[in-house]
Amino acid sequence: MADSPEEHPTVPSTAYLDAMHRQLEGDIERVIxxxxxxxxxxxxxxxxxxxxxxxxxxxxxxxxxxxxxxxxxxxxxxxxxxxxxxxxxxxxxxxxxxxxxxxxxxxxxxxxxxxxxxxxxxxxxxxxxxxxxxxxxxxxxxxxxxxxxxxxxxxxxxxxxxxxxxxxxxxxxxxxxxxxxxxxxxxxxxxxxxxxxxxxxxxxxxxxxxxxWLGRRSATITFEGVPAHASASPFMGRNALDAATLAYQGLGLLRQQMPPGDRLHAIIEDGGDSPNVIPRHASLNLYVRSGEVETLLDLSRRVDDIMQGAALMSGCGYRVEWDLNPMSLPxxxxxxxxxxxxxxxxxxxxxxxxxxxxxxxxxxxxxxxxxxxxxxxxxxxxxxxxxxxxxxxxxxxxxxxxxxxxxxxxxxxxxxxxxxxxxxxxxxxxxxxxxxxxxxxxxxxxxxxxxxxxxx
Ligand SMILES: [Zn+2]
Ligand SMILES: [Zn+2]
CATH class of the missing domain: 3.40.630.10 (Zn peptidases)
Incomplete structure (x- = not known):
């Protein structure tokens, strides 16, 4: 593991949780x-x-x-x-x-x-x-x-x-x-x-x-690109990792416009095999969560739009598969x-x-x-x-x-x-x-x- 200071992550502050717990202590006392x-x-x-x-x-x-x-x-x-x-x-x-x-x-x-x-x-x-x-x-x-x-x-x-x-x-x-x-x-x-x-x-x-308890859906998104030599002919490629990266950034920006309480988390599971080959495949796994079925479905559709946009921007093909495990309702x-x-x-x-x-x-x-x-x-x-x-x-x-x-x-x-x-x-x-x-x-x-x- 990391042994020099710059190799360590910063430590998350507990200030928000501390404030929440202080507030809660008072609220719970009043209920009691x-x-x-x-x-x-x-x-x-x-x-x-x-x-x-x-x-x-x-x-x-x-x-x-x-x-x-x-x-x-x-x-x-x-x-x-x-x-x-x-x-x-x-x-x-x-x-x-x-x-x-x-x-x-x-x-x-x-x-x-x-x-x-x-x-x-x-x-x-x-x-x-x-x-x-x-x-x-x-x-x-x-x-x-x-x-x-x-x-x-x-x-x-x-x-x-x-x-x-x-x-x-x-x-x-x-x-x-x-x-x-x-x-x-x-x-x-x-x-x-x-x-x-x-x-x-x-x-x-x-x-x-x-x-x-929030409702939750999962999705697997795969992007299909065109492989090419990353130096000799990158202009002949379509980069699936670019699509996945754009999608990931899109999800990050979407968080600003989600209702409070909604949750969205993703990982890039596959992003190519070698830096000198334009990646043919990339995939993301994600969860969306929301307190109501309607808002959960709305969030799902916004994710669909982001995937389509990322595919268009990168010239890649894409497929979104929802609910490979069944959705959990709120x-x-x-x-x-x-x-x-x-x-x-x-x-x-x-x-x-x-x-x-x-x-x-x-x-x-x-x-x-x-x-x-x-x-x-x-x-x-x-x-x-x-x-x-x-x-x-x-x-x-x-x-x-x-x-x-x-x-x-x-x-x-x-x-x-x-x-x-x-x-x-x-x-x-x-x-x-x-x-x-x-x-x-x-x-x-x-x-x-x-x-x-x-x-x-
Ligand atoms: Zn658990
Ligand atoms: Zn549990």
């Missing part, structure tokens, strides 16, 4: 002060809490084992088998390779009188993929423990409870969240057929009931269910912040967005690390195997199980969640959003 004392838990909620406690060793084992054996998208064979085995050991039938995805799984419980046309089905999701090179730096080991723990604790409670509410609980093992939109493949395989609402949790630096948080989640967390000593307190600047993307556009859903985040630690860093990876991680997995398992129980036991809750979902536009698949009236 205004929070009303939690209402007393119901007998069912108490029982669920006890059932999660009984699972402490199992949840801690999941957190530790997955963290020690990180597996990346679609390669999570060990992780998936570990979770499926744990569920099977408790008497459930597990479908491995569910919905056409090799490392997915599904198990379910239903009440004796369950009738799909009358009674609700709640899906609890568990992710378990890691990041290439850096391991569980997104804390999906915690998500797995929380999701599987919620399913096992809730079903254990339902088997001990006197009046069993009618309904079905499904646990879905959902692989390949990182960069691959694995949930969209499962949706296309039928994973949401008959499901009325879906929920999962994600580790973070804050407790937030409803956070912003998360549509269901506030009715999110508020119920917040109530579960207040009993665990956490204040799950409402939407709008933590700035949208700290937003990433998740394929849960696609789920949340088809059924009412929640994707709350739970505090695992100090607030200045960011997902996808080595620091967050270390927090994902800490005492905080184990506590978060247990608190999240309790919260998911209690919220899911209420969906079964309290028909008004699901009615209200459905009404909110309908008011937000109802069910929309990726295909509908890409081909329907939303395509401008």
């Amino acid at each position: 002060e205004a929070a009303v004392a939690p209402t007393a838990p119901t007998a069912a909620w108490d029982l669920i809490e006890k059932c999660v406690e009984d699972l402490t060793d199992t949840l801690n084992h999941i957190v530790a084992d997955l963290h020690a054996h990180p597996e990346t998208a679609f390669e999570e064979y060990r992780s998936s088998a570990l979770l499926a085995d744990i569920i099977e050991e408790r008497g459930f039938t597990v479908t491995r390779g569910a919905y056409g995805v090799g490392t997915a799984f599904e198990a379910s419980w239903q009440s004796p009188d369950f009738d799909e046309s009358k009674h609700p089905t709640v899906a609890i999701l568990a992710e378990y993929d890691a990041l290439p090179g850096i391991g569980h730096a997104c804390g999906h080991n915690i998500i797995a423990a929380a999701g599987v723990g919620a399913f096992l604790a809730l079903t254990a409670a339902l088997q001990r409870i006197e009046t069993v509410p009618a309904g079905r609980i499904v646990v879905l093992g959902t692989p390949a969240e990182e960069g691959h939109t694995g949930k969209e493949y499962m949706i296309r395989g039928g994973a949401l057929d008959g499901v009325d609402c879906a929920m999962m949790v994600h580790g973070f630096g804050y407790d937030i009931a409803s956070h912003v 998360v549509r948080n269901n506030e009715v269910l999110a508020q119920r989640w917040a109530r579960t967390q207040s009993l665990r000593g956490r204040v799950a912040l409402p939407a709008g307190v933590v700035p949208e600047t700290l937003a990433a993307s998740t394929d849960f967005g696609n789920i949340s556009h088809l059924v009412p859903g929640i994707h709350p985040v739970i505090k695992v690390s100090p607030d200045d630690v960011v997902l996808h860093t080595e620091a967050f990876r270390e927090w994902s195997i800490s005492d905080n991680a184990r506590t978060a997995a247990a608190d999240a398992a309790v919260g998911l199980a209690q919220t899911a129980f209420d969906v079964l036991a309290d028909p008004e809750l699901l009615d209200a969640a459905r009404a909110e979902f309908a008011a937000a536009g109802g069910a929309k698949s990726v295909e509908q959003l890409l081909s329907g009236e939303h395509q401008i």
Whole structure:
């Protein structure tokens, strides 16, 4: 590595983040002060809490084992088998390779009188993929423990409870969240057929009931030039690297004219083979992200224009391929269910912040967005690390195997199980969640959003 000062990059200033955190500290204190004392838990909620406690060793084992054996998208064979085995050991039938995805799984419980046309089905999701090179730096080991723990604790409670509410609980093992939109493949395989609402949790630096998650599309752009001797006859060439460079500059300038919160990032993956040959091929890989489907599609079209312009300026041919991995939609948080989640967390000593307190600047993307556009859903985040630690860093990876991680997995398992129980036991809750979902536009698949009236 670099050993003289000029070989080092400059160190990014933390001033902006420091100011944001100072502001947030005050905002969070005000939310905490205004929070009303939690209402007393119901007998069912108490029982669920006890059932999660009984699972402490199992949840801690999941957190530790997955963290020690990180597996990346679609390669999570060990992780998936570990979770499926744990569920099977408790008497459930597990479908491995569910919905056409090799490392997915599904198990379910239903009440004796369950009738799909009358009674609700709640899906609890568990992710378990890691990041290439850096391991569980997104804390999906915690998500797995929380999701599987919620399913096992809730079903254990339902088997001990006197009046069993009618309904079905499904646990879905959902692989390949990182960069691959694995949930969209499962949706296309039928994973949401008959499901009325879906929920999962994600580790973070804050407790937030409803956070912003941006929609995301990826594109691969290839430029085709004409090779020529770079000195003897450059005028006979068409330079594909020039096209890629112009495109990259165009993207950089476009950032000035994007709405706040939109994101655009690209790399030049291929820029020729030799300086003395005018490059025949060049390619870029990029992501666009935005908080709304319409603005995401608008940003995509502006990227298309830049690619066309770069191709024209350089005299190259070009091809833009969107969505080689399916697009991730922005998360549509269901506030009715999110508020119920917040109530579960207040009993665990956490204040799950409402939407709008933590700035949208700290937003990433998740394929849960696609789920949340088809059924009412929640994707709350739970505090695992100090607030200045960011997902996808080595620091967050270390927090994902800490005492905080184990506590978060247990608190999240309790919260998911209690919220899911209420969906079964309290028909008004699901009615209200459905009404909110309908008011937000109802069910929309990726295909509908890409081909329907939303395509401008
Ligand atoms: Zn991630
Ligand atoms: Zn993640």
